[in-house]
Amino acid sequence: MASSSIDELPSAAETLTSQISADVTPPSDPNPTDDVTMASSPIDELPSAVETLTSQHPSDNTAAPVNPIPSSDSNPNDDVPMETASIDELPSAVDTVKSQIPADITPSSDDVEAVGEKRKRDDDDEKTNPESSDPNPTPSPWFKTSLCSYFRREGSCSHGNTCRYAHGEEELRMKPDNTWDPTSVRGKKAKILEKPAEEEENGEVLFTEEMMDDNDGEGCGDGVHDLSLSKCLVHLPIKWQADELKKFVREQGVEFKFAKKRRGMIVGFLTFENAEQLQNGVEILEGKAVGNKNLKIADVLPRTVDKNGTKNQAKIKSAREAVTPLADLSYAEQLEQKKASIMQMLKKLTRNARKACQNGKSLPEWILQSREIGGLACKLEGIIESPFANGYRNKCEFSAGYSVEGKLTVGFMLGNFSAGVTAVEEAVDCPNISKMACRYASIFQTFLEKSKLPVWNKFKSCGFWRQLTVREGRKPGVFSNDEDAETRIAEVMLMVQVCTKDTDEGEVAIEFEEMAKAFAEGAKASSPPLPLTVLVVQDHVGISNVAPPDCPLRLLPIPMSDNGTNPDQTTDVLTKEARIHDHINNLKFSISPTAFFQVNTGAAEKLYSLAGDWADLGPDTLLFDVCCGTGTIGLTLAHRVGMVIGIEMNASAVSDAERNAKINGISNCKFICSKAEDVMSSLLTEYLDESEMEEEAKLLNNEPEKSTKPRFKNVVAIVDPPRPGLHPDVIKALRTHPRLKTLVYISCNPETLGANAIELCTPSFKKDDQENRRGYRQRGLSAAASARLRAKKMPASEPFRPVKAMAVDLFPHTDHCEMVMLLQR
Numbered sequence: 061m062a063s064s065s066i067d068e069l070p071s072a073a074e075t076l077t078s079q080i081s082a083d084v085t086p087p088s089d090p091n092p093t094d095d096v097t098m099a100s101s102p103i104d105e106l107p108s109a110v111e112t113l114t115s116q117h118p119s120d121n122t123a124a125p126v127n128p129i130p131s132s133d134s135n136p137n138d139d140v141p142m143e144t145a146s147i148d149e150l151p152s153a154v155d156t157v158k159s160q161i162p163a164d165i166t167p168s169s170d171d172v173e174a175v176g177e178k179r180k181r182d183d184d185d186e187k188t189n190p191e192s193s194d195p196n197p198t199p200s201p202w203f204k205t206s207l208c209s210y211f212r213r214e215g216s217c218s219h220g221n222t223c224r225y226a227h228g229e230e231e232l233r234m235k236p237d238n239t240w241d242p243t244s245v246r247g248k249k250a251k252i253l254e255k256p257a258e259e260e261e262n263g264e265v266l267f268t269e270e271m272m273d274d275n276d277g278e279g280c281g282d283g284v285h286d287l288s289l290s291k292c293l294v295h296l297p298i299k300w301q302a303d304e305l306k307k308f309v310r311e312q313g314v315e316f317k318f319a320k321k322r323r324g325m326i327v328g329f330l331t332f333e334n335a336e337q338l339q340n341g342v343e344i345l346e347g348k349a350v351g352n353k354n355l356k357i358a359d360v361l362p363r364t365v366d367k368n369g370t371k372n373q374a375k376i377k378s379a380r381e382a383v384t385p386l387a388d389l390s391y392a393e394q395l396e397q398k399k400a401s402i403m404q405m406l407k408k409l410t411r412n413a414r415k416a417c418q419n420g421k422s423l424p425e426w427i428l429q430s431r432e433i434g435g436l437a438c439k440l441e442g443i444i445e446s447p448f449a450n451g452y453r454n455k456c457e458f459s460a461g462y463s464v465e466g467k468l469t470v471g472f473m474l475g476n477f478s479a480g481v482t483a484v485e486e487a488v489d490c491p492n493i494s495k496m497a498c499r500y501a502s503i504f505q506t507f508l509e510k511s512k513l514p515v516w517n518k519f520k521s522c523g524f525w526r527q528l529t530v531r532e533g534r535k536p537g538v539f540s541n542d543e544d545a546e547t548r549i550a551e552v553m554l555m556v557q558v559c560t561k562d563t564d565e566g567e568v569a570i571e572f573e574e575m576a577k578a579f580a581e582g583a584k585a586s587s588p589p590l591p592l593t594v595l596v597v598q599d600h601v602g603i604s605n606v607a608p609p610d611c612p613l614r615l616l617p618i619p620m621s622d623n624g625t626n627p628d629q630t631t632d633v634l635t636k637e638a639r640i641h642d643h644i645n646n647l648k649f650s651i652s653p654t655a656f657f658q659v660n661t662g663a664a665e666k667l668y669s670l671a672g673d674w675a676d677l678g679p680d681t682l683l684f685d686v687c688c689g690t691g692t693i694g695l696t697l698a699h700r701v702g703m704v705i706g707i708e709m710n711a712s713a714v715s716d717a718e719r720n721a722k723i724n725g726i727s728n729c730k731f732i733c734s735k736a737e738d739v740m741s742s743l744l745t746e747y748l749d750e751s752e753m754e755e756e757a758k759l760l761n762n763e764p765e766k767s768t769k770p771r772f773k774n775v776v777a778i779v780d781p782p783r784p785g786l787h788p789d790v791i792k793a794l795r796t797h798p799r800l801k802t803l804v805y806i807s808c809n810p811e812t813l814g815a816n817a818i819e820l821c822t823p824s825f826k827k828d829d830q831e832n833r834r835g836y837r838q839r840g841l842s843a844a845a846s847a848r849l850r851a852k853k854m855p856a857s858e859p860f861r862p863v864k865a866m867a868v869d870l871f872p873h874t875d876h877c878e879m880v881m882l883l884q885r
């Protein structure tokens with residue numbers, strides 16, 4: 061290796077790692093699904109796990125009279141009286157979905173209030189004493205929000221039905237501050253899930269690479285900083301680098317010795333010359349406004365030892381907590397939590413859509429009717445559970461880094477780099493990860509311990525070994541329990557991400573050879589031996605491990621194995637092409653290293669079937685599969701439609717899709733490699749308007765021009781965008797094409813589905829009333845607020861209406877959940 065900077069990196073043991081106090085929270089699941097940016101809007105309004113859970117809706121069947129509380133979003137034009145009577149239970153989930161949890165979503169009065177109603181009494185009235193002896197009390201928002209201790213103890217209460225306290229969990233209502241009686245089951249559950257919020261307050265940031273020892277470019281590279289004279293600054297602008305930090309601090313009149321800051325992080329470091337300088341700096345900088353944030357000053361502590369010399373380990377999150385935060389709840393409880401969070405999203409959609417409607421115009425029917433279903437934009441039919449709750453991930457990305465204790469580790473990051481967390485811990489007890497993936501991570505870790513090349517240092521953006529991705533391909537057939545998970549895996553692709561910048565080619569070649577040997581031997585030595593089908597290296601220089609799809613790949617030969625699990629490298633074309641296979645609905649899918657494939661194949665199968673069942677398909681249907689990846693949705697539904705057009709921007713996914721059509725003998729699918737925003741409108745015109753013109757010409761008895769395109773009576777789009785949602789141009793094209801009547805929206809991020817649905821489902825403004833604001837998105841606006849603005853500019857077109865929704869749990873033990881919504885007009 062040529063680079064001296066890499067050679068000079070301190071060893072893990074030498075590294076003086078630091079722990080600092082700061083109020084940041086690591087993400088719960090580093091890799092819930094593949095994130096490929098599509099929409100231009102950031103998701104500002106994503107609820108945290110805690111918000112989601114504390115705002116959980118009760119499964120409350122009581123029809124207690126309540127005092128309506130106005131929603132902040134109430135639309136002054138909406139003067140439809142609010143029902144306070146009981147609301148019929150929603151129909152149960154579709155019969156076809158056997159494993160689905162019954163939909164117990166009878167709304168409580170709180171839900172009705174969420175629809176938005178004028179305040180009828182003032183705050184003093186709301187504070188009605190629940191212990192008052194008035195025989196006909198004005199119901200208070202606190203009514204039945206606490207459990208009756210008498211009832212709990214004795215099993216009865218002399219107040220009977222008139223008691224203000226809840227007689228059992230069934231009767232219990234959420235408090236006006238969106239919390240549950242802490243002694244109730246729901247209160248206790250919420251507490252478990254509030255844990256991350258407490259940690260956020262405590263603020264733990266773990267740096268496993270030393271950032272304080274580095275020469276900061278001002279000739280002060282003594283390698284040692286006095287941590288008692290150092291402070292950490294939190295809430296700095298993410299784009300700042302050290303120079304901007306230095307400039308800012310100097311402008312405040314603060315003197316210092318060193319300043320450290322990396323682009324992409326919200327934290328930076330200051331080291332002072334002496335105690336006086338430090339005290340002065342803290343006084344000036346603490347709470348100082350920077351942008352729309354106020355600075356926080358935190359201590360820089362040695363990583364594993366606090367100021368008193370005692371270990372800080374107790375405060376440190378485990379990989380299990382970081383990656384699978386719901387793992388300590390039962391699976392039934394997890395599903396209930398997710399369903400509740402999707403219901404919140406559906407209520408939010410109604411509120412946002414009301415805000416997006418034109419003043420003085422009547423609201424669309426679906427918003428008016430939402431009050432009958434507790435403020436939901438449409439019925440939530442339930443949640444489909446994952447067929448496997450454990451070891452279900454077919455793709456795991458393990459980072460190479462250092463553990464909290466400075467040990468070289470291949471595992472999961474305990475938090476977010478932007479918040480300063482670089483600690484990596486082994487995937488111990490993470491129930492969503494297969495044993496096979498963990499085993500490969502451990503083989504890689506053992507290899508790295510002996511490697512001459514260093515692991516990637518995120519803070520300094522240097523090093524060589526970055527990440528190991530383990531992708532598994534399953535055999536065809538039905539599997540019914542978690543236990544046989546390992547035996548289902550037939551093929552494994554390993555992709556190792558490295559950064560070869562400034563390295564010696566010869567040395568790298570030797571390391572790769574050693575690595576291939578280590579994997580092959582490790583796979584063979586495992587009991588039972590592990591499959592190893594493909595080994596590829598991805599060469600990436602960027603700061604984050606998320607590499608662009610066109611990042612260079614190199615296929616490495618795997619030394620021959622005599623255990624029968626590996627194909628012959630010299631003859632097998634599959635290994636030469638770097639691909640593995642998986643199976644969905646009896647179809648075989650070929651998957652290349654960077655192509656998206658749902659990480660939970662069993663649950664994806666259910667997801668696609670549901671989308672097909674809702675999509676109103678038939679031989680006369682033209683199906684647009686928008687963001688089609690390797691073609692899974694279109695190909696599994698191809699036999700039910702006339703033609704499928706798949707649109708996908710990742711070129712290797714598109715060539716996988718074409719290959720998959722061939723492998724499965726499907727000939728009515730066409731795949732377009734492009735960003736959907738660039739082609740959606742023209743494709744709709746190309747495939748629909750032409751046939752419309754021919755139809756008209758026929759009616760007028762004119763001889764139509766001979767078309768090369770097939771004609772379809774029914775047009776349906778199934779969209780399955782990445783987490784940022786659909787691009788505004790795709791939404792506009794779908795919304796304004798009059799022949800598209802049915803749209804099935806699959807979303808791995810219900811929040812962006814909510815934002816996109818605002819644009820799809822609110823009536824167009826009259827031209828004169830349309831807002832003339834420029835651009836698709838204004839800085840600082842939430843996704844929903846941006847969507848509301850765009851909705852006001854939507855060209856005249858019939859809006860869709862949300863018809864029904866279903867949650868599908870593709871990610872057990874994490875707080876992520878897939879969602880499907882049917883939109884029609």
Ligand SMILES: C[S@@+](CC[C@H](N)C(=O)[O-])C[C@H]1O[C@@H](n2cnc3c(N)ncnc32)[C@H](O)[C@@H]1O
Nearest residue numbers: 096098656687688689708709710735736780782
């Ligand atoms: C959530 S995945 C869904 C893939 C596929 N439907 C499936 O279930 O396997 C989203 C896909 O959208 C693709 N994508 C992201 N942005 C896109 C864009 N602007 N235009 C078209 N495809 C895009 C990604 O490459 C990815 O394959």
